[in-house]
Amino acid sequence: MTDPTSLSPLDLETPDKTFLDANELVINMGPQHPATHGVLRVILRLDGEKVMGLECVIGYLHRGVEKIAENRTYTMFNPYVDRMDYVAAVSNGLGYCEAVEKLLNVEAPPRAQYVRVILTELNRMASHQLWLGTHALDIGAITPLFYTFRDREEILKIFEKYCGARLTTHAFRIGGLQYETYDGLEKDVKTFVSFVRPKIDEYEELLTTNRIWLERTKGVGKISGKDAIALGVTGPVLRASGVKWDIRKALPYANYKNFDFDIPTGENGDTYDRYLVRMAEFRQSLRIIEQAVDNIPEGPIMAKVPKVIKPPVGEIYHSIEAPKGELGYFIVSDGSTQPYRIRVRPPSFVNLQALEVMCRGQLVADVIAVIGTLDIVLGEVDR
Amino acid sequence: MPDETKSPASPPPEGEPKPTADRPATPGGVKAASSGSVQSETKPAPDKPAAPATPPKAVAGAPATPAAAKPAAAPPKPAAPVPTPWDSPMIARLKGNYGSGIEPLTYLGQNYMVVDRSLIPEILQVLRNEEQFDYCVDITAVHYPKREKQFDVLWILYSFPRNERIRVKTQIADGQTLPSSVPIWATTNWLEREVFDMFGISFDGHPDMKRILLPDGWKGHPLRKDYGILQQDNEWVQINLGIESGQ
Numbered sequence: 201m202t203d204p205t206s207l208s209p210l211d212l213e214t215p216d217k218t219f220l221d222a223n224e225l226v227i228n229m230g231p232q233h234p235a236t237h238g239v240l241r242v243i244l245r246l247d248g249e250k251v252m253g254l255e256c257v258i259g260y261l262h263r264g265v266e267k268i269a270e271n272r273t274y275t276m277f278n279p280y281v282d283r284m285d286y287v288a289a290v291s292n293g294l295g296y297c298e299a300v301e302k303l304l305n306v307e308a309p310p311r312a313q314y315v316r317v318i319l320t321e322l323n324r325m326a327s328h329q330l331w332l333g334t335h336a337l338d339i340g341a342i343t344p345l346f347y348t349f350r351d352r353e354e355i356l357k358i359f360e361k362y363c364g365a366r367l368t369t370h371a372f373r374i375g376g377l378q379y380e381t382y383d384g385l386e387k388d389v390k391t392f393v394s395f396v397r398p399k400i401d402e403y404e405e406l407l408t409t410n411r412i413w414l415e416r417t418k419g420v421g422k423i424s425g426k427d428a429i430a431l432g433v434t435g436p437v438l439r440a441s442g443v444k445w446d447i448r449k450a451l452p453y454a455n456y457k458n459f460d461f462d463i464p465t466g467e468n469g470d471t472y473d474r475y476l477v478r479m480a481e482f483r484q485s486l487r488i489i490e491q492a493v494d495n496i497p498e499g500p501i502m503a504k505v506p507k508v509i510k511p512p513v514g515e516i517y518h519s520i521e522a523p524k525g526e527l528g529y530f531i532v533s534d535g536s537t538q539p540y541r542i543r544v545r546p547p548s549f550v551n552l553q554a555l556e557v558m559c560r561g562q563l564v565a566d567v568i569a570v571i572g573t574l575d576i577v578l579g580e581v582d583r
Numbered sequence: 584m585p586d587e588t589k590s591p592a593s594p595p596p597e598g599e600p601k602p603t604a605d606r607p608a609t610p611g612g613v614k615a616a617s618s619g620s621v622q623s624e625t626k627p628a629p630d631k632p633a634a635p636a637t638p639p640k641a642v643a644g645a646p647a648t649p650a651a652a653k654p655a656a657a658p659p660k661p662a663a664p665v666p667t668p669w670d671s672p673m674i675a676r677l678k679g680n681y682g683s684g685i686e687p688l689t690y691l692g693q694n695y696m697v698v699d700r701s702l703i704p705e706i707l708q709v710l711r712n713e714e715q716f717d718y719c720v721d722i723t724a725v726h727y728p729k730r731e732k733q734f735d736v737l738w739i740l741y742s743f744p745r746n747e748r749i750r751v752k753t754q755i756a757d758g759q760t761l762p763s764s765v766p767i768w769a770t771t772n773w774l775e776r777e778v779f780d781m782f783g784i785s786f787d788g789h790p791d792m793k794r795i796l797l798p799d800g801w802k803g804h805p806l807r808k809d810y811g812i813l814q815q816d817n818e819w820v821q822i823n824l825g826i827e828s829g830q
Contacts, residue, residue, distance in 0.1 A: 267806055429743065430717070430769045431770050432769075433770075451746070514666070514690050514691065515750075516691060517693060526720065528721060528739070540725070545721040549777075550773070583796075
């Protein structure tokens with residue numbers, strides 16, 4: 201390290217030099233923090249304001265969901281699944297119900313599948329709206345929070361009318377749906393679609409060409425496509441790095457084959473691209489919802505599933521494209537009414553691993569931006 | 584319902600279907616106590632059949648309408664699916680090199696391979712480098728306490744260029760360790776830490792083998808079957824939280 205007494209004025213300008221001959225500063229971004237989206241602890245090693253390295257400590261919200269699963273029957277476990285990614289509970293339920301249905305070798309009837317797709321895409325929009333509001337809030341833009349939460353209310357109202365709950369919906373059952381769609385669901389969804397389209401333009405107007413937003417997000421948290429694949433990152437983060445992959449298209453489930461939609465991708469893999477990808481996903485979700493809501497077929501809403509669910513002995517892995525990435529369920533059945541093992545492959549857990557790679561060399565303020573852009577939910581990280 | 588408290592230590596799943604003839608609530612005749620047949624005469628194709636959702640239930644003679652109204656009245660399916668072997672050019676190549684150490688099977692349309700423990704780092708490297716399985720989706724383990732090789736560790740891999748997903752399964756005994764896959768896929772760092780945390784299976788060569796979800800000083804590995812559902816590390820709780828017990 202340089203001898204402070206011998207510094208000439210020029211030396212002070214190069215930011216890489218360790219000016220004060222100090223060690224790295226280790227700062228704790230503790231589990232209680234307004235910007236970590238939950239109880240996440242990040243131990244930062246800083247050189248001035250530059251991040252030299254970081255370590256995430258998780259597990260503050262670990263509730264032992266996988267252990268609980270071994271002591272509940274398949275139907276009893278269904279509500280637990282919502283509580284993992286509590287922001288996008290409907291997707292969690294979809295993944296679980298489909299996995300068990302695969303194990304039972306039944307398929308939900310078409311009417312149930314259409315309603316499932318509609319609710320799941322509405323949930324994707326609600327999750328992205330929450331993401332946008334909180335991510336912008338962390339960076340300092342307070343207005344989008346109010347806009348997105350106000351508009352998200354409409355989605356939550358539809359959920360409430362349908363299944364009684366806004367957030368942890370428990371909307372689906374193994375084999376289909378429990379509740380028939382209420383009178384006016386289609387009308388509500390159509391009104392919502394036409395209501396929210398200009399709102400998305402509003403969000404874009406606030407942020408997309410905003411100079412402060414561009415300065416804060418362009419070039420921040422870059423990750424290349426190759427690194428993203430090696431790190432197992434999925435979801436909008438992967439797509440923003442240029443890899444055009446979406447489970448709804450690659451390994452379709454729940455009649456997504458019937459709908460026409462695109463997969464938005466980005467180029468640079470930085471925070472701004474992830475923002476653009478998620479904004480484009482809003483519009484794609486609306487496309488899917490519009491196609492689905494016009495064509496809901498008549499018919500039963502529940503497949504012929506026995507009252508006591510006892511899948512045959514075997515294992516299955518089924519994954520869906522949750523708003524945050526690839527959400528997978530690995531279920532081992534031993535022939536009894538209780539699963540032998542359920543493993544949930546959480547997208548946020550794996551995406552959070554990439555935090556270190558994305559933040560190296562960035563400034564402390566960028567760590568906040570990157571945590572926000574990864575769109576993690578600690579309920580899912582810790583389970 | 585008495586079912587919930589039943590501990591899951593039922594016959595270890597070896598892949599043969601249990602004859603589920605002892606349904607608790609089957610009014611009407613319980614015919615077709617048949618399911619024990621291992622010959623898989625149904626479901627030959629790996630495709631998940633959409634059609635047979637209803638036929639197995641509608642079978643069993645009994646007057647259709649009252650039986651259909653009561654889902655519990657359906658007798659067990661005539662034949663449960665069993666894992667069957669599968670083949671592909673990739674399997675042919677792998678078998679050529681490793682012969683009997685690999686057993687490829689498929690169940691319900693999902694392909695997996697049961698691999699000998701000795702092949703482990705090598706076969707994963709081959710799968711990644713030559714067979715293009717560049718994305719490690721998940722690593723997990725299952726505990727079968729009654730078996731000699733108690734743990735089933737599995738890697739779920741996906742290949743972007745081939746759009747193919749496969750599971751690689753190996754069986755290890757209690758106390759045995761596995762080589763870490765961190766040099767192969769960077770994503771396995773936290774995934775292996777979680778397997779260690781929950782099961783106690785250590786991975787040699789892992790850069791940071793320590794607990795991830797549970798606190799650092801915790802004793803016990805919760806997802807093992809001998810760890811009770813209400814069990815906690817009382818010593819840790821008393822020292823760190825200052826309370827008598829977590830219950």
